Amino acid sequence: MLNQLLNSIADAGRDLWQRRGADGALSTDSIQALCDDLLSTRGEASGIAVARDVAHAYHALDAEGRIALFSILSDRFGPDTKRIAETAQTFRDRGDLDSYLALSKAIEPPRQEFFRRLNMAPGGTRTIVEMRSHLLQVLPEHKELKGLDEDLKHILSSWFNRGFLTLERIDWHTPADILERLIQYEAVHRMDGWDDLRRRLARDRRCFAFFHPALPGEPLIFVEVALVHGLATSIQPLLDRTEEPEDPAGADTAIFYSISNCQNGLAGISFGNFLIKQVVHELTRDLPGLKKFATLSPVPGFCRWLESQMADSESDLLSMDEFDQLAPLSQDDWHEDEKLGKALRPVLMRLCARYLTEAKSRGRPADPVTRFHIGNGAQLEQINWMGDTSRNGLTQSAGMLVNYLYDLKTIERNHESFAETGAVAHSSQVRKLI
């Protein structure tokens, strides 16, 4: 049956190239043809040829065509309910290895083999990652495809195992096509073209990315690091292109100021934890002067949380005075009013510290960035007033930036106590704020 799918898509793919309209898209008729053709047969013997044709056909599909294909994969090549039920029954009756293996086999939907075969095409892995990216775009409106997404995620998790990734340093000797992707994928502090990038790759900066052998030239995730003296408390100087690069050998602190995922199709497969820890190792080895490794991170959920707290009449977070004090926050330019800032600072710092350490969502820190770093074993080290005065920084984080400290000596302990109690490890400095 699977061969049928592969072959029919491949055949259809070839047909479709003829049938495409002037706009390059496949007509509804052609998609229908694709579906009808699914039952024809052809030999497995052609090696990777069929896989190549299928990949080709996929790239010819427009948005509608892709949904049609996803539906086919979801319906016709999803799990075989009847067979699962039968083998499950036998397993319950017998409980031996054979019945277990039979159930195991029954439970795997044929589309998994579909993806494994498609992967054999030149560029097959890339096509599958792209396919999942497309799928995730339409998933909110096509909840019936969730099972298909689970399968894709399961397979890609296995293939993109940390053991298969390579860490590469990115610098000004890196090929332009890879650098261009960095400009495009940077998600935390937008890059303003090549000159901006060039400063971020100067000798007092470091950039590392994970790559997978099947996606050459495609970074999966990258982190940007500034080599500085003492904890950086503000992002503006780090991004300032006019700052002359310093001698990295003199730095004592590495600041991870941006970490960005590059592949939508790999959403939910976590690389960040491994990336940060391996980069700490690389930097320790290359620059023995480095004594401290910390992030400079936004607090993306703070303002939203604050609003909800202020709207919640039962919250005991704020005194009436403080409540009034916070009113000017709704103004656009509050941070430029020095006096106002002075008054707001102690209140907002305290609230931010409470938000970061106390606000929870399903037992874990409410803030996604906190969740990530504390979950990795880092410690909440310092909260910085007016660390990011960009519009985005003010709107989400009230201008605050946070340092999470990665101390190899305490990472395991922090992680363990977090796993047990959900507690957010934090410094005495943060404790005082609360």
Place this chain on the structure above:
Amino acid sequence: MLNQLLNSIADAGRDLWQRRGADGALSTDSIQALCDDLLSTRGEASGIAVARDVAHAYHALDAEGRIALFSILSDRFGPDTKRIAETAQTFRDRGDLDSYLALSKAIEPPRQEFFRRLNMAPGGTRTIVEMRSHLLQVLPEHKELKGLDEDLKHILSSWFNRGFLTLERIDWHTPADILERLIQYEAVHRMDGWDDLRRRLARDRRCFAFFHPALPGEPLIFVEVALVHGLATSIQPLLDRTEEPEDPAGADTAIFYSISNCQNGLAGISFGNFLIKQVVHELTRDLPGLKKFATLSPVPGFCRWLESQMADSESDLLSMDEFDQLAPLSQDDWHEDEKLGKALRPVLMRLCARYLTEAKSRGRPADPVTRFHIGNGAQLEQINWMGDTSRNGLTQSAGMLVNYLYDLKTIERNHESFAETGAVAHSSQVRKLI
């Protein structure tokens, strides 16, 4: 629970290095300690550090220690029968996606995640392949570990998907450590050291291998090809080191005279089909003079089959005369007796043709080499008398070698008709023999 396993093995690993005896092996006590330690806990946060420790511990185990570990993985970290039964019941009752996913999750034994995590260690993939190689060695006497082997095979099949393999040409510019492995792994026509290898890599020979990015320097499978004029009918001239290499541009035929798997730990994961077809493509592109692609293959099951036929009083394969004629085959030196050879030739050729085309095992060709090539879509082209007069060749194949023809135009059709009817495609020349 999985973390427990990882951590306890890792802890034990470190302990064990201290406790190893003078012979470097772990004592029974230490293995007991390993098993006891399995329930202690430690943080997940250390990234790949724990995986590295586990890999380290594994390499310190001796044969007994490995069996102890396999048993733990098999018993304690095998499938959770109770949970499977429960989730299977819920699935039968509800049949929705959630219950399906719950059953899917329940059915995957924790040891799969164990391997995925172990893979993160430096050299992790290599350790796992080695682990399976060790497991396969003891499996015949430890049938209870079959489930564990199924899991390993399942994971490795996914990771060693054709799409992740790279085809590399092997020649005299290849690093010596890789060439050394070829000498060691050659399974069809034993290599007699570096001079033998050197001739097999001369300009009228080709050698290609598949590699996986996670096993650098480790060929998975390799094929040796001779570039000749017309179908080669005998192996001796191909291996003759004194033959002067010819200009490859003049050759019209590529003879695949040896194909060898290199990794015991990947047994049952098939690469040969892909390898041959891709090599045909490479050669076609590089040497447009090549018009024919064929193997020169042994018939490893022929003599055994012949014996069983002769012992079977009901077999109608042979006339009484022929039966008598075959008697001298039991002599060691029959092939050196020219007159005898002349008499035997027509009988043995006919029988070999019948064996290859008619002898079946579970509906497929009885001979494993036939099964492989015909299953790939090749055609049985020619049977060669006295093609391999080595001891091995005489004992197994009565000195016969066979050409299977890979003709890109008929591969699909052959493969299809084989899939449908099990028929062994063969040339008119072979048909005449029958």
Place this chain on the structure above:
Amino acid sequence: MLNQLLNSIADAGRDLWQRRGADGALSTDSIQALCDDLLSTRGEASGIAVARDVAHAYHALDAEGRIALFSILSDRFGPDTKRIAETAQTFRDRGDLDSYLALSKAIEPPRQEFFRRLNMAPGGTRTIVEMRSHLLQVLPEHKELKGLDEDLKHILSSWFNRGFLTLERIDWHTPADILERLIQYEAVHRMDGWDDLRRRLARDRRCFAFFHPALPGEPLIFVEVALVHGLATSIQPLLDRTEEPEDPAGADTAIFYSISNCQNGLAGISFGNFLIKQVVHELTRDLPGLKKFATLSPVPGFCRWLESQMADSESDLLSMDEFDQLAPLSQDDWHEDEKLGKALRPVLMRLCARYLTEAKSRGRPADPVTRFHIGNGAQLEQINWMGDTSRNGLTQSAGMLVNYLYDLKTIERNHESFAETGAVAHSSQVRKLI
């Protein structure tokens, strides 16, 4: 004596690092010290260490310091006139091999060995190329250094022999630092940043450069090629970033529209001839659809020549009428006046054809671009009206661009007849213009 130079510069170099002023430059005193130190001695045994120190010292010199050094190399380490005279006399008297070798040795100034030793430093070749670049800058005002420049040029010519260069394709996968140099070195049609470059590296463009192993990452010369249909007659469409790239397989003509030298320090050492011919070979092999290879080149000396002709009362080039017709050329915007253009076109085209084919300087074509391409064996194929309407194009070439045709079949013949007669090979089309 040479060791003295090396050592004293090296010693001085180390001192100088201490003595440098706040602006990083060496004081006049320090340079004096450098000169004084030249006579101290130190061992040759340190291998490349001394060379490294000298290179270091050189990079610490400011403009004045460099001139001081050049003077030392020129005066103290120049040719030994007395010894030359003596050995010349002996050679005249005896004329045997020994006296010849003695004269040969005497004639080579010690500074040649100085450069050979300096070359051993890490980055030594780069330092020497840079040194010549500095020297050429000051040569017009320091004519006494001409002998030093001759030595440098002689050595660099030998080292940058074509046999040591590698041709590399430049595209969007090339490291950014190399691409940045292209933007910087482009000498014919200025590049306006990364977006401009990106279009010039699209799939219907090609770019190739020569590199030398001792200058990694440093292109020596590069050529930009457009793959088009028919002879391109105008540069504007080729540089238009909004033009969608076309399928290169469909092109029948390769247009070499820009060729730029990158290293001032290698001035006078010719690479262009080899570059164009090898690129023609590469393109022929990769894109069999290409049938024609031609340049699209400026006529940089045309307007200046025209002016001089018009100022020359004895020139019989122009009729009185024509002379009057050309008057508006002095206006800035003449090319925007359609009617005017129509009137000027036949006159200017004819004059340009005559300039290119007839104007000579020391027996060779007066126009440097013509001299280069015709000297390489190309043929003047076509003159294009309004091919380059940039300010520069109008000012120098009156907006004209020229196609020189590289036809492998006629290159040798053209070159030979040029060498014999100095004649500029040209097409019948150009002949008609004259």
Place this chain on the structure above:
Amino acid sequence: MLNQLLNSIADAGRDLWQRRGADGALSTDSIQALCDDLLSTRGEASGIAVARDVAHAYHALDAEGRIALFSILSDRFGPDTKRIAETAQTFRDRGDLDSYLALSKAIEPPRQEFFRRLNMAPGGTRTIVEMRSHLLQVLPEHKELKGLDEDLKHILSSWFNRGFLTLERIDWHTPADILERLIQYEAVHRMDGWDDLRRRLARDRRCFAFFHPALPGEPLIFVEVALVHGLATSIQPLLDRTEEPEDPAGADTAIFYSISNCQNGLAGISFGNFLIKQVVHELTRDLPGLKKFATLSPVPGFCRWLESQMADSESDLLSMDEFDQLAPLSQDDWHEDEKLGKALRPVLMRLCARYLTEAKSRGRPADPVTRFHIGNGAQLEQINWMGDTSRNGLTQSAGMLVNYLYDLKTIERNHESFAETGAVAHSSQVRKLI
């Protein structure tokens, strides 16, 4: 005229391929043709095509043909005596830059340009190195070619400047074709095939070679190093294949036990000094445990010198007693007679120490190995009895091996005092022997 040479050889080359006899060699007639053709002309425009044809023709020449070519290069394309005399006269009269440059130009024979052009052919450098190798073979019987050899050596010295060489580590991951060359070129302690080589590349050994970018895969010189404890005093254990490799991190001494040149065509161009010193640097960096760097070297001239001393009735080196004691040295198996050895040891050790420190040839150490290492700044550290009991070792060095110590702190001082006084730096231990 030069073009004539190039072209005529190229033309001849093509002709010659037709005219070669059945044995592949060129007949005397053909060589005559080659010489006659030298005066014909062809265009320079063909770029590297002519150079390629000349290289091709050269490879077709047999021994006689090569001598014929060398004679042409020597006679017709050697220095132009008349022009040299004239320009020398002008230079004597005027002494200005122009006359100097004219003389410089006159003195360079056209064959230098011949080699520069030939170098442009693919593999041109290789051809030229080979050409010099051929020339050196015939030079003893063709002393008239000495001038030609001087030119070749001059050019190759410039091209093979240390700054263009790359140091590469050789190990078991090195391509087989390079390793094969090591087996072939090893000049000090013959390699007995691949197993011998493999032990010399084990983890307690190091091997480094210089390469030139224009001779890829061709080592120029290589050195073999053993990582041991304390000074190695005997070669046998170092070459013993049955010795288990030790952990290199534990070694405190690096013993350079073999250094071999690979290219006969580069004879007289010295790489060894640079190689040893750079390898000392590499090892110091990689293995901080190493405290001592020394050779284990033969004394190739000792026995010959001893004989000449014994034959010299005026030598006061030996007392009458000692003279008698040395008599058994002429027996083949003297070293196996324990008692005899005991008696000879003090006499021979003392004589060897005197030979090494006192015997001179033209003011420098008579022993070539001593000359090389002491000239590099090393110190004679220790003389080892029965260090090499191979036939060769006994015949040349009376079984003695010597450690020369490379101490970075004293290298310069040693080198300087050697340059000034010719004194052989030696340890107090050696002093006692004398």
